[in-house]
Amino acid sequence: MVEKKRHHFVLVHGCCHGGWSWYKVASLLRGAGHEVRPLDLRASGIDAATPDQVSSFADYNQPLVDLLESLPAHEGVVLVGHSFGGLSIASAAERFPTKVAVAVFVTAAMPNPKLPPSMLLHNVSPLSPSASSCLCSLMVFLHFRCPTGLLMHSYFLIPFISLLLMRHGILS
Numbered sequence: 001m002v003e004k005k006r007h008h009f010v011l012v013h014g015c016c017h018g019g020w021s022w023y024k025v026a027s028l029l030r031g032a033g034h035e036v037r038p039l040d041l042r043a044s045g046i047d048a049a050t051p052d053q054v055s056s057f058a059d060y061n062q063p064l065v066d067l068l069e070s071l072p073a074h075e076g077v078v079l080v081g082h083s084f085g086g087l088s089i090a091s092a093a094e095r096f097p098t099k100v101a102v103a104v105f106v107t108a109a110m111p112n113p114k115l116p117p118s119m120l121l122h123n124v125s126p127l128s129p130s131a132s133s134c135l136c137s138l139m140v141f142l143h144f145r146c147p148t149g150l151l152m153h154s155y156f157l158i159p160f161i162s163l164l165l166m167r168h169g170i171l172s
Contacts, residue, residue, distance in 0.1 A: 004032075004033065006033050006034050006035065007034050007035070007077075007078050007101075008034070008035040008036075008037075008075060008076075008077045008078065009026075009029055009034055009035065009036045009037070009077070009078045009080060010037050010039055010064070010067065010068075010077050010078070010079050010080070011025065011026060011036065011037065011038040011039060011080050012039055012041065012064060012079065012080065012081040012082070012085035012088050012089050013038070013039070013040070013041065013044060013045070013082060013083075013085050014081075014082045014083025014084045014085050014108070015044075015083060015084040016044075017044065017045070017082075017083075018040045018044045018045020018046065018047075019037075019038030019039050019040045019045045019046075020038070020045055021038075021082070022038040022080075023038070025080075026038050037067065039063055039064055039067060040063060041060055041061060041062075041063050041064065041085075041088065042054050042059055042060045042061070042062055042063060043060070047063065057087070057091075060088075061088050061091060061092070064088055064089075064092050065092065065095070068092055068095075068096045068099050068100075069096075071099050073098060073099070075099060076098070076099060076100060076101030076102075077099060077100060077101060078101055078102050078104065079092060079093060079100050079102070079103045079104065080103075080104040080106060081103070081104070081105055081106065081108045082106045082107060082108050083107065083108055083109065084108075084109055085108055085109075086105045086108025086109035086110050086111075087108075087109045087111065089103045089104075089105070089108075090103065090109075090110065090111045
């Protein structure tokens with residue numbers, strides 16, 4: 001009998017969610033014998049930081065960076081991102097190419113391979129007619145400078161496929 005290869009899955013939530021949103025998927029993957037880590041990014045889920053302590057994408061993404069830095073050099077994880085988590089896994093895959101076996105974008109923001117991921121954060125306006133063609137995600141984060149510091153605004157784009165996945169209990 002051939003033994004099935006076990007994988008290490010790192011599940012990255014979308015904005016306004018936490019690792020808890022992956023509970024059904026995590027349960028199924030663990031039941032199949034895989035190692036699974038549903039991650040809480042900064043100020044999300046049970047992470048102790050508050051939103052006003054997150055001043056950049058790097059701050060928000062730091063828990064994923066810390067996790068990947070802690071892994072042995074030979075371990076290639078399966079990164080799975082949903083919604084805004086797509087930018088997190090794209091950034092991580094670019095930064096840690098030897099530690100990421102594959103990146104899976106589940107109705108997630110997926111950067112154009114010809115442009116850096118930061119282009120999504122800075123150049124897409126919610127009023128732009130090209131916004132929906134630039135992203136297959138639930139939301140676009142736009143950063144604006146103001147006298148009080150960095151503000152984060154979310155504009156929701158609800159694609160049909162996301163609604164179907166949520167209605168059928170695949171995503172929470």
